[in-house]
Amino acid sequence: MLRKVTLFAVALALVAGPALASGKVREPHPVAFSFEGPFGRFDQAQLQRGYKVYREVCASCHSMNLVAFRNLGDKGGPFFDPKYPNPNDNPVVKALAADSQIRDIDGETGDAIQRPGIPADNFPAPFPNDPASRASNGGVLPPDLSMMAKAREGGPEYIASLLTGFVTPPAGLTVGPGQHYNPWFPGDVSSAWSGDHAHVPEGGFIAMAPPLAPDKVEFDDGTKSTVRQQAQDVAAFLMWTAEPKMEERKQMGFSVLIFLVLFSGLLYASYRRVWRNESH
Amino acid sequence: MSGHSTYEPKTGFERWLDVRLPIVRLGYDSFVDYPTPRNLNYWWTFGGILSLCLGVQIISGIVLAMHYTPSAGAAFASVEHIMRDVNYGWLLRYMHANGASMFFIAVYIHMLRGVYYGSYKAPREVLWILGCVIYLLMMATAFMGYVLPWGQMSFWGATVITNLFSALPVVGQAITTWLWGGFAVDSATLNRFFSLHYLLPFMIAGVVVLHVWALHVVGQNNPTGIDPKSKADTLPFTPYATVKDGFAMSLFLILFAVFIFFMPNAMGHPDNYIPANPMVTPPHIVPEWYFLPFYAILRAIPDKLMGVLAMFGAIACIFALPWLDTSKVKSMRYRPQAKLYFFIFLVACVVLGFCGARLPDDQVIPGLKTLSVMDSDLNSFVWLSRISTAYYFGYFLLVMPLLGLFEKPLPTPETISSPVLGGDKKD
Numbered sequence: 001m002l003r004k005v006t007l008f009a010v011a012l013a014l015v016a017g018p019a020l021a022s023g024k025v026r027e028p029h030p031v032a033f034s035f036e037g038p039f040g041r042f043d044q045a046q047l048q049r050g051y052k053v054y055r056e057v058c059a060s061c062h063s064m065n066l067v068a069f070r071n072l073g074d075k076g077g078p079f080f081d082p083k084y085p086n087p088n089d090n091p092v093v094k095a096l097a098a099d100s101q102i103r104d105i106d107g108e109t110g111d112a113i114q115r116p117g118i119p120a121d122n123f124p125a126p127f128p129n130d131p132a133s134r135a136s137n138g139g140v141l142p143p144d145l146s147m148m149a150k151a152r153e154g155g156p157e158y159i160a161s162l163l164t165g166f167v168t169p170p171a172g173l174t175v176g177p178g179q180h181y182n183p184w185f186p187g188d189v190s191s192a193w194s195g196d197h198a199h200v201p202e203g204g205f206i207a208m209a210p211p212l213a214p215d216k217v218e219f220d221d222g223t224k225s226t227v228r229q230q231a232q233d234v235a236a237f238l239m240w241t242a243e244p245k246m247e248e249r250k251q252m253g254f255s256v257l258i259f260l261v262l263f264s265g266l267l268y269a270s271y272r273r274v275w276r277n278e279s280h
Numbered sequence: 281m282s283g284h285s286t287y288e289p290k291t292g293f294e295r296w297l298d299v300r301l302p303i304v305r306l307g308y309d310s311f312v313d314y315p316t317p318r319n320l321n322y323w324w325t326f327g328g329i330l331s332l333c334l335g336v337q338i339i340s341g342i343v344l345a346m347h348y349t350p351s352a353g354a355a356f357a358s359v360e361h362i363m364r365d366v367n368y369g370w371l372l373r374y375m376h377a378n379g380a381s382m383f384f385i386a387v388y389i390h391m392l393r394g395v396y397y398g399s400y401k402a403p404r405e406v407l408w409i410l411g412c413v414i415y416l417l418m419m420a421t422a423f424m425g426y427v428l429p430w431g432q433m434s435f436w437g438a439t440v441i442t443n444l445f446s447a448l449p450v451v452g453q454a455i456t457t458w459l460w461g462g463f464a465v466d467s468a469t470l471n472r473f474f475s476l477h478y479l480l481p482f483m484i485a486g487v488v489v490l491h492v493w494a495l496h497v498v499g500q501n502n503p504t505g506i507d508p509k510s511k512a513d514t515l516p517f518t519p520y521a522t523v524k525d526g527f528a529m530s531l532f533l534i535l536f537a538v539f540i541f542f543m544p545n546a547m548g549h550p551d552n553y554i555p556a557n558p559m560v561t562p563p564h565i566v567p568e569w570y571f572l573p574f575y576a577i578l579r580a581i582p583d584k585l586m587g588v589l590a591m592f593g594a595i596a597c598i599f600a601l602p603w604l605d606t607s608k609v610k611s612m613r614y615r616p617q618a619k620l621y622f623f624i625f626l627v628a629c630v631v632l633g634f635c636g637a638r639l640p641d642d643q644v645i646p647g648l649k650t651l652s653v654m655d656s657d658l659n660s661f662v663w664l665s666r667i668s669t670a671y672y673f674g675y676f677l678l679v680m681p682l683l684g685l686f687e688k689p690l691p692t693p694e695t696i697s698s699p700v701l702g703g704d705k706k707d
Contacts, residue, residue: 038542066360143554147360150545151553186563242553245363245370252371253541260534267527274519278318 026165026183026202028157031232035239038254041247042240045221047078050237053217053230058145061137061208063125066146067241069097070119076247077240088119100124138178140207149235149242156235158184163231166210170201179205285309310496315514316521317502319696323397324500325528326390332529333383334488338481340376344369348428350474352467355430356555374544380422381547382536384570387415395601396622398610399501405602407494412599414487419571421480424473426568431552436565438465438473444578447585464558505610506696513696564639572636573629576665577672579640582654590669597676604676606684614690621679628671635665 034043051072054064072079073087084090097117102124106113117124127133134141149156161184169181172195181189187204190197212227219225240246287308289295294304347366349358362369391411394400400408427438442459446452461468499507508514515521539546547569551562567575574591581587597604612619640662650658657663 066357066364071364147553151550153550155550249370249374249541249544253537256537256541257534260530260537264527264530264534267523267530271523271527274523278515278520 024188024200024202025186025204026161028154028161028184029164031157031160031235033156033232033236033239035236035246038250040250042076042236044078044080045223046233046236047240049217049219049221049223049229050233050235050240051078052219053212053234054145054237056217057211057230058234059123060126061133061142062145063127063133063142064123064145064241065125066122066144067244068120068122069093069100069117071241071244072096073119074244076244078237090119093119097121103128138207142208145238145241147242149239151242153186156239159235159238160228160231162206163212163234164227165203170195173201175205178207180207180209182206286313310492310517311522312516312518314496314517315508315511316500316517317508317513317696318515318520319502319504320500320521320524321503322524322528323389323393324502325525326386326393327495328525329386329529329532330383330390331488332532333379333386334481334484337376337379337383338485340372340379341478341481344372344376345474345478348474350428350471352430352470352556355428355470359429371540374540376425378536378539378544378547380425381568381570382532382539383418384422386532387418388570391415391598392626394501396612396619397501397503398505398605398607398612400602401505401605401607401610402602403498404494404501407491407498408602409599410487410491410494412595414484414491415598416595417480417484417487421477421484422568422570424477424480426552427470427473428477429552430470430556432554432556432560432562433549433552433565435465435556435558436562437567438469440565441567442469444584444588444591447588449585501610502696503611503613504693504696505613506693509695510697566637569633569637572634573632573672574636576632576636576661577669579636580662580665580669590673594672597673601676601680604680606681607687607689608684609689609692611692614692615683615687616690617687618683621675621683624671625675628668628675632665632668632672635661635668640665 034040034046070087070093071077073084073090073093074080077087079090079092079096080087081090081092084093087093097119100117100121100123101114102117102121104113104115105111125133127136130141149159152158154161162182165182165184166180167183169175172193173181173189174192174194175181176192181201181203182205183201183203185204185206187206188200189204190200192205193200212230214227215225217225217230219229223229243249285305285308287298287302287305289298289304297303298305344362347358347362347369349355359373362373364370366372394408394411423437423441427434442456442465445459446456448455457463459469460466461472502508549566566572574594577594578587578591581590607615607618609615612622638661640660641656642661643657643659644661644664645659648659652658653663
């Protein structure tokens with residue numbers, strides 16, 4: 001009895017987990033990302049393509065303050081090269097950093113200057129501050145992308161769905177100026193809906209215009225540059241920026257689990273041996 | 281049980297020390313020779329597991345504090361610095377964050393075991409109350425710890441919970457301002473929460489010492505609820521209990537490791553990876569899972585002050601349990617009716633947790649509209665939590681006192697060893 005009820009309680013608790021989500025929003029399309037599951041790893045080629053999409057499209061409006069160029073050459077990162085265990089020596093990383101201009105202060109004169117980036121620099125933000133960013137983006141602040149894949153329900157699948165999800169709004173839905181309907185974006189469109197109020201369309205209005213287009217980014221590895229491909233690649237890249245130590249974590253997890261299982265077996269054998277003459 | 285000490289110092293140093301500070305004797309009497317009932321089942325291993333949890337939290341926490349910056353402007357970035365740039369920082373943080381959840385899983389099992397087997401009954405009332413104090417301190421520690429990453433849920437959780445005190449008449453607002461150290465949740469609040477978050481675990485450790493002391497005075501309860509009567513009923517703590525506890529701890533660590541390494545964010549909320557923003561309220565503020573039942577009780581009551589009182593009352597009931605239960609029989613093994621009410625209580629707690637995670641006005645059965653009572657449809661989570669809250673309090677305040685007077689318990693065995701050793705008494 002005790003066991004059955006405990007199992008029931010655990011099952012209920014597991015059902016209660018997803019209940020944390022709120023609002024009426026469309027479920028993200030399932031994507032078979034390479035990094036899913038306990039054995040999943042990042043696909044380095046995909047991360048490189050994703051970085052390119054980020055750099056050429058996203059980075060013109062969104063900041064990514066928590067990631068530095070050197071991280072690109074870290075183990076598990078898009079440009080990791082075993083020849084350069086120290087990413088600061090990695091020529092690809094150096095070149096990518098030098099492509100960006102970094103706002104700095106001249107140490108001699110104190111003047112505000114721009115200088116080419118070095119691997120130690122964090123990704124530069126596209127705007128000097130939040131009000132400037134808002135002013136250039138219709139009054140809405142484009143969120144920082146460093147943690148996006150962990151900061152949204154659905155993670156990378158949500159990102160991929162959102163980026164490909166700019167559908168034609170259903171008849172009866174008034175989309176305001178500077179707004180775009182997206183069924184995957186959390187929100188509430190009932191005030192703009194003139195149809196049946198029992199069937200308000202899913203999703204919300206997002207200020208971001210559809211950012212991707214076929215062949216907008218040219219992939220160096222010859223992958224066909226569809227919107228779907230770009231969206232999935234950048235979603236994978238954002239998963240890496242949010243969780244750069246994922247591969248190290250899973251790898252260590254296996255060693256720890258193997259140890260603990262063996263250790264538990266040993267302890268169980270000791271337990272049986274110690275208690276062999278005692279009824280209980 | 282604190283009986284006669286059988287410790288005999290073996291070396292010259294031990295003899296010398298034993299006359300001056302009998303600390304080895306204390307350790308020997310407490311963790312080697314200490315007699316434990318021979319019939320303890322695996323539900324009794326959670327005491328050891330909990331001390332392991334406390335150790336993991338303190339050690340990982342001390343190292344995290346070396347890298348963390350408790351200020352509103354820098355806290356979020358410093359946590360991400362730990363995750364990205366500190367060697368094995370991700371491991372420390374995931375250990376600490378998931379460790380809190382594991383701690384609560386273990387403490388809830390430990391407490392429910394105590395309720396089921398009547399471990400709070402005389403002479404174990406003080407032992408039980410010390411346990412409740414630990415639980416209360418754990419809740420305070422966990423709440424303040426969740427504020428430290430300074431994400432959206434940290435900030436808004438802190439705002440909601442500290443605002444509860446403003447419901448108190450006359451002094452409420454003053455207390456809230458005093459707690460905040462200002463007129464809103466801000467750097468001053470974060471900094472004092474950090475200070476207290478570092479302090480409270482050591483207070484927990486202190487109360488744990490008292491808890492273990494009280495335990496060793498009265499002795500452990502056991503699944504029969506019959507106190508040991510002779511040597512045949514008990515076994516020395518080492519090696520019998522140590523090896524069993526060790527095995528259970530190792531299994532618990534497997535579960536812990538699965539969370540740390542393969543699903544480290546499963547028990548967290550995505551919004552806490554968004555930096556705190558006082559200008560943007562998340563659409564749905566929820567506490568960590570281990571507070572959800574109390575959160576549901578809070579929201580079940582339409583009046584703010586009454587809701588706060590009900591929430592604290594729910595915890596007060598646990599403290600008062602030794603005097604609420606009138607049954608002469610400890611273990612529910614021999615109380616079939618009590619068992620039934622206990623399992624309904626368990627379900628009510630889980631349902632409350634379920635309700636705490638939902639918006640109050642969401643429908644339990646989608647698409648079904650029923651009567652609207654007290655401003656809410658009966659088919660809503662707020663009504664489900666009202667029913668469960670009623671049962672929660674009913675269990676403590678009606679079932680516990682009355683059942684003991686009216687129920688017919690099954691016959692209980694004379695001694696522990698009579699059911700265990702198949703009746704052949706070895707007195």
